[in-house]
Amino acid sequence: MSEPSGRILLVEDTPTQAEVAKAMLAALGHEVRHAANGAEALGIAQDWPPDAVLVDLQLPDFSGFELMRRLKAEGSEAALIVLTANGSVNTAVEAMREGAMDFIVKPYGKARLKVTLDNALENRALRAELTAVKLQLHRGRFFGFVGASPPMQAVYRTIESVAPSRANVFITGESGTGKELAAEAVHKASPRAKGPFVALNCGAIPKDLIESEIFGHVKGAFTGATDNRAGAARQAEGGTLFLDEIGEMPLDMQVKLLRFLQTGSFQPVGAARPEKADVRIVSATNRDPLAEVEAGRFREDLYYRLYVVPIALPPLRERGEDVLLVARHFLAQFAREEGRKFRAFSREAEAVIAAYPWPGNVRQLQNAIRNVVVLHDGDAVTPEMLPPLPAPHVAPPAPPPREEPRPAPAAPPPVEAPPPVWSAPVWSAPAWTPPAPVAPPVIEPLAQVERRCILAALDHTGQDVPKAAALLGVNPSTIYRKLAAWRSEPAGP
Amino acid sequence: MTEPAGRILLVEDTPTQAEVAKAMLATMGHEVRHAATGAQALAIAQEWPPDAVLVDLDLPDFSGFEVMRRLKARGSKAALIVLTVNNSVDTVVEAMREGAMDFIAKPYGKARLKVTLDNALENRALRAELTAVKEQLSGFVAAAASPPPRRHGGDRASPLRYAIGALIFLAAVLGLFFIAGFSFGP
Numbered sequence A: 001m002s003e004p005s006g007r008i009l010l011v012e013d014t015p016t017q018a019e020v021a022k023a024m025l026a027a028l029g030h031e032v033r034h035a036a037n038g039a040e041a042l043g044i045a046q047d048w049p050p051d052a053v054l055v056d057l058q059l060p061d062f063s064g065f066e067l068m069r070r071l072k073a074e075g076s077e078a079a080l081i082v083l084t085a086n087g088s089v090n091t092a093v094e095a096m097r098e099g100a101m102d103f104i105v106k107p108y109g110k111a112r113l114k115v116t117l118d119n120a121l122e123n124r125a126l127r128a129e130l131t132a133v134k135l136q137l138h139r140g141r142f143f144g145f146v147g148a149s150p151p152m153q154a155v156y157r158t159i160e161s162v163a164p165s166r167a168n169v170f171i172t173g174e175s176g177t178g179k180e181l182a183a184e185a186v187h188k189a190s191p192r193a194k195g196p197f198v199a200l201n202c203g204a205i206p207k208d209l210i211e212s213e214i215f216g217h218v219k220g221a222f223t224g225a226t227d228n229r230a231g232a233a234r235q236a237e238g239g240t241l242f243l244d245e246i247g248e249m250p251l252d253m254q255v256k257l258l259r260f261l262q263t264g265s266f267q268p269v270g271a272a273r274p275e276k277a278d279v280r281i282v283s284a285t286n287r288d289p290l291a292e293v294e295a296g297r298f299r300e301d302l303y304y305r306l307y308v309v310p311i312a313l314p315p316l317r318e319r320g321e322d323v324l325l326v327a328r329h330f331l332a333q334f335a336r337e338e339g340r341k342f343r344a345f346s347r348e349a350e351a352v353i354a355a356y357p358w359p360g361n362v363r364q365l366q367n368a369i370r371n372v373v374v375l376h377d378g379d380a381v382t383p384e385m386l387p388p389l390p391a392p393h394v395a396p397p398a399p400p401p402r403e404e405p406r407p408a409p410a411a412p413p414p415v416e417a418p419p420p421v422w423s424a425p426v427w428s429a430p431a432w433t434p435p436a437p438v439a440p441p442v443i444e445p446l447a448q449v450e451r452r453c454i455l456a457a458l459d460h461t462g463q464d465v466p467k468a469a470a471l472l473g474v475n476p477s478t479i480y481r482k483l484a485a486w487r488s489e490p491a492g493p
Numbered sequence B: 001m002t003e004p005a006g007r008i009l010l011v012e013d014t015p016t017q018a019e020v021a022k023a024m025l026a027t028m029g030h031e032v033r034h035a036a037t038g039a040q041a042l043a044i045a046q047e048w049p050p051d052a053v054l055v056d057l058d059l060p061d062f063s064g065f066e067v068m069r070r071l072k073a074r075g076s077k078a079a080l081i082v083l084t085v086n087n088s089v090d091t092v093v094e095a096m097r098e099g100a101m102d103f104i105a106k107p108y109g110k111a112r113l114k115v116t117l118d119n120a121l122e123n124r125a126l127r128a129e130l131t132a133v134k135e136q137l138s139g140f141v142a143a144a145a146s147p148p149p150r151r152h153g154g155d156r157a158s159p160l161r162y163a164i165g166a167l168i169f170l171a172a173v174l175g176l177f178f179i180a181g182f183s184f185g186p
Helices: A015-027 A038-047 A064-073 A089-097 A110-137 A150-162 A179-188 A207-215 A251-263 A289-294 A300-306 A322-338 A347-355 A361-375 A446-460 A465-472 A476-487 B015-027 B038-047 B064-073 B089-097 B110-144 B159-179
Strands: A007-011 A031-035 A052-056 A079-084 A102-105 A169-172 A197-201 A240-244 A280-285 A309-312 B007-011 B031-035 B052-056 B079-084 B102-105
Touching: A007 A015, A007 A038, A015 A031, A015 A110, A031 A038, A038 A052, A038 A064, A052 A064, A052 A110, A064 A079, A064 A089, A079 A089, A079 A110, A089 A102, A089 B110, A102 A110, A102 B110, A110 A150, A110 B089, A110 B102, A110 B110, A150 A179, A150 A309, A169 A179, A179 A197, A179 A240, A179 A280, A207 A251, A251 A300, A289 A300, A322 A347, A322 A361, A446 A465, A446 A476, A465 A476, B007 B015, B007 B038, B015 B031, B015 B110, B031 B038, B038 B052, B038 B064, B052 B064, B052 B110, B064 B079, B079 B089, B079 B110, B089 B102, B102 B110
Parallel strands: A007 A031, A007 A052, A052 A079, A079 A102, A169 A280, A169 A309, A197 A240, A240 A280, B007 B031, B007 B052, B052 B079, B079 B102
Antiparallel strands: none
16 A cells, blocks of 8 residues: 655644644654644645645634635645544535545544545545546647547557657658658657757658768768768767658668668768767658568668557548647637738638548648638638638549659758648649539540539639639630630530 | 445444444445345355445454455455444554555444545546546557568568578579489580
8 A cells, every 4th residue: 555645734723632643644754734723724835735734623713614715715736634523414514515525533543644644645646647647638739739639649649658768660641641740749758859850851862962961971972072061860869860751762771771770880971980879760651661662662671670669640531620620720820920810710611621631631731721821811711711622532642652743952841841842733623612412423524524614613703714714723725715615516515 | 526326335243333324325325235244245245246345343253354355355346444443553554454445433423434435436436547548548559559560471581591592492403403314415
C-alpha cells in the first residue's frame, strides 16, 4: 500500500487538540501547518496550497462550513476533512454537501486519522491522474497538429511513445498530410528537443549533389566546392535529421546512408577521413516503401534499418470532423495575418468543405483557405468564396511520382513557410460542386460531357465567358469556338 | 455528489447488528446480501461478486482477516471495509495490511456507514476507469505502430547470398556434366 504524504493544513482552535494532531501528522510523514481560526487558515492556504485540510467545525471567527465554502470559492483543490464533536447524521450530511470528502469524530486516534487522510489523498491523486490521462485521449492539438479524430489520437500517442528512444521513425502518408510536422513533433517530444532539427527533401536535391547535401564536402572536392561545407548529418549533430522523400535517394547514396545508420560514421565528399555524428533519423515517403524495395529501387537492408517504428498519417478524408477543425484553425490564422474580418464559415460552406475529399490533404485545404482570405473579406465565408476545387474522381497521387512539377527549392522547406508550389492544378474537369444523389455513372461521348460542362459553367457565371473559361481552365476563345460550332449544328440536347 | 449504488456483502454474526446494518444499506439504495459466517460469505461471493464487503472481524468460524485473505486469493476486486469493536492501532494496521480500504468502529451510525462506503466504491470506480482509459491509450499505439510487413519469402537475402547460391548451382550443374561423362563437342 502506498504511503502518500502531503501538505496538511490543520484548522483547530483548541490548543491541546491541535498539538496532539500536529504530532500525529508529523509522525505520519506529512508537512503540517496549523491555523487556529478561519481567517488564518485562508491566509495560509493562499500561499501554501495544501493537499488536504482538516477543519474543526467549531471555530472562533466563522464556522468550518464557511471556511470550506471560501476555500472552494478561491479554487482550492484540497481534500477537505471535517473534524466534528458529534457524528450526527445532519452534520455529516451538511459537511458532505459543502464538499467534504470525509469526517472524523472527536476524539480520534492515530489510526483513524491515518486511514482517513490516506484515503482522501489517494482519491485526489486518482482523480488528477484520470484527468491527465483522459486529456491524452482527446487532444485537439499536438505540437503543430490540429485534429482530435481517433486516427490522429493514435498518431499523437505513437509519436509520444517513440520520441524518447533512439529508434528510427518512418513516416508514411499521402502528400500534404503533415509528414514534416510529424517529424518535428517526434523531435520536440524527444530528449533531443534542444538540439538541431534538420529537414532535407531528397526529391528536391539534384542526384549528383545529394551526397554533399547530406554528408558535406571539403573545399575543392568538385567544381563549385569553394569551401568546406558541413552537410545535414553534421548540422543535425545531437539532434534529429529528417529525410523526406527518401524513396528518391539514388542507390549508391543509399549504401552510404546505410553505413551511416549502422556505424554513425560518414565521409564528406573529398574528405580523407571519415567523421562521426550522433543523429536520430526520421524518414518519410509518399510512396509505398515495400513496393519500392520489390521494384529494386530501394535497398531492403536500408529499408529495415529505417522502418523501425512506422507512423502512418491518415489522409484528411479519413479524419472525420478534423476537416472543419483544421479549416477553422486556418481561417482564424490567415484572417489575423491578412487583417480580415472573417470569424467563421457559413453552414453551407462548411458542408462543402466537409464533403470534399481533399486529395491534396491538409496542404490543399490550407491553400484553399488562404485563397479565400486573400481574395475576400466579410464575417462569414460563403461557398461562393471558396476556390474551385479539382474534381475528386482523380485518384490521389499515391504511387508513383509526386503530382507536383519538380520545383527544387534551394533549402529544405521551413515548416511555417507556405508549402512549395501547390500550383493551381490544370482544371480540365468541371468546377466541383457537392455530389448530387448518386446515380450509376453513364458513359457518354466526351463531346457531350464537354458540352454539358461548358454550359454549366456559363450558367454558373451568368453567361460570362471569360469567367467561365477561367473556372474551366481554358482560353475564352476555346469556348467561343465551341459555342459557334454548336450554334451551327442542327438542334441538339 | 454522485450516489453510487452497489452490491454490498455484509459479513456480520450478531443478528441485531446485522438487521440494523441491512436496513441502513437498503435505504441507501444498495443491493445487500448477508452472511453470518466466513464460509457463508465466501460461498455468496463466489456466485454474486460484490462491489464492497463489510467484514466483522469476530466471526464464529474464521476471523475476518481470514475471510479477506481468501477473498483476495480468489481474485476478488471488492472494496474491503472492516467492522471493529476497538480502535486499536494494531488491529487497524493489520486490517490495512490485509487489504482493507477502510475501517468502521462499532457501534456506527448511518452517516459513518454511508460516507465510508461511498468513498470506497468511488475509489474502486476511479481505479477501474483509470485502468480502462490506460488500456484504450495503449490500444492506440498498437494500432498505429505495427511492425513492417515482410516480403514474401521471409528472410532477408543479400546480393552476396544470391551470388553464392548461383555459383553453387552452377558448380552443381557442371559437376553433373562431368559425372555423366558428358562432354562438349564431338
